[in-house]
Amino acid sequence: MMALVMVTAFMVATMAGCKSTPKDADLKTAVETAIQSSPNLSASGVTVDKGVVTITGQVTDEASKDALAKAAAAVPGVKSVVNNLTVEVAKVEVSADTPLALAVKDATKDFPTVAATVNDGIVTLKGELNKGDLQKLMMAVNALKPKKVDNQLVIK
Amino acid sequence: MALQEKYKELVDAATAAGVNDLNVREQDGVLYIDGATSGAVKQQLWDTYERLDPNYASGDLVMNINSVAGVPEGAKLKVTTNSSNLNIRKGPSTNDDIVGKAARHEVVTLVGKENDQWWMIKTDAGEQGYSYTQYLTPVE
Structure with missing residues (x-):
């Protein structure tokens, strides 16, 4: 095992010494350029050790995490990528119940057959409504930053 | 992730239409889509939402597409x-x-x-x- 490690280390060192291999510092710059344009990445860091790139930072979703690792791996000269990005989902902003309830009251005022209640950010719609009015009502309620819209309306 | 699959067509349409400040994230079983665009694109996105989730009955998406953000005073x-x-x-x-x-x-x-x-x-x-x-x- 030890011998294998030493052989591997020797090979890596030899390859890094080849003339055609980009320098780690150049790779670092190229990888930074490749990934830092992503709007979903923050607090990023790139380190390169003998062509092996380690990327750190926070992304907003899993898809960005994978995409950025691929972008780093696609930089010429990069041997492999250690993906240490973490997914940090920003908390969704939800209105407090009191202003939300007032806003829901305003939004549903023109739909007298609809009874709306608000509890813990969840807007529950009960009663009945014509299908033609449903989209307009949903647009208005969705714009109020609710946590969820529980539509129990009977659609006529 | 399942919700992003269910509403993939919607998110793709919003992306293709160039919705400004498009923000899509999932939290506690609800997908949130926010952004700003024209009235026509907003209408198109809502029609797509209604098709993917008939009568908006599932309660698994909150879509806040603002079509009036760019309206200036005096308009x-x-x-x-x-x-x-x-x-x-x-x-x-x-x-x-x-x-x-x-x-x-x-x-x-x-x-x-x-x-x-x-x-x-x-x-x-x-x-x-x-x-x-x-x-x-x-x-x-």
Whole structure:
């Protein structure tokens, strides 16, 4: 095992010494350029050790995490990528119940057959409504930053 | 992740339409889609939402697409109530007194924005106060 490690280390060192291999510092710059344009990445860091790139930072979703690792791996000269990005989902902003309830009251005022209640950010719609009015009502309620819209309306 | 699959067509359409500040994230079983765009694109996205989730019955998506963010002060707005006149109020809430009315399809002027729901408007007759943005459509 030890011998294998030493052989591997020797090979890596030899390859890094080849003339055609980009320098780690150049790779670092190229990888930074490749990934830092992503709007979903923050607090990023790139380190390169003998062509092996380690990327750190926070992304907003899993898809960005994978995409950025691929972008780093696609930089010429990069041997492999250690993906240490973490997914940090920003908390969704939800209105407090009191202003939300007032806003829901305003939004549903023109739909007298609809009874709306608000509890813990969840807007529950009960009663009945014509299908033609449903989209307009949903647009208005969705714009109020609710946590969820529980539509129990009977659609006529 | 399952919700992102269910509404993939919607998110793809929003991306393709170039919705500004498009923000899509999932939290506690609800997908949130926020952004700003034109009225036509907003309508298209809502029609797609309705097709993917008939009657919006699942309660698994909150879509807040703002089509009036870019409307400047001084812009002309058409009153698009269902049938009745639009109330003009003293303050930005239905608890405030009515100080005037604008007829359906009357064109009024945007004076200022209190928030996304309430704008101060002025009629050609000189009546000024707050009205609900849901019933105001920018004259393009």
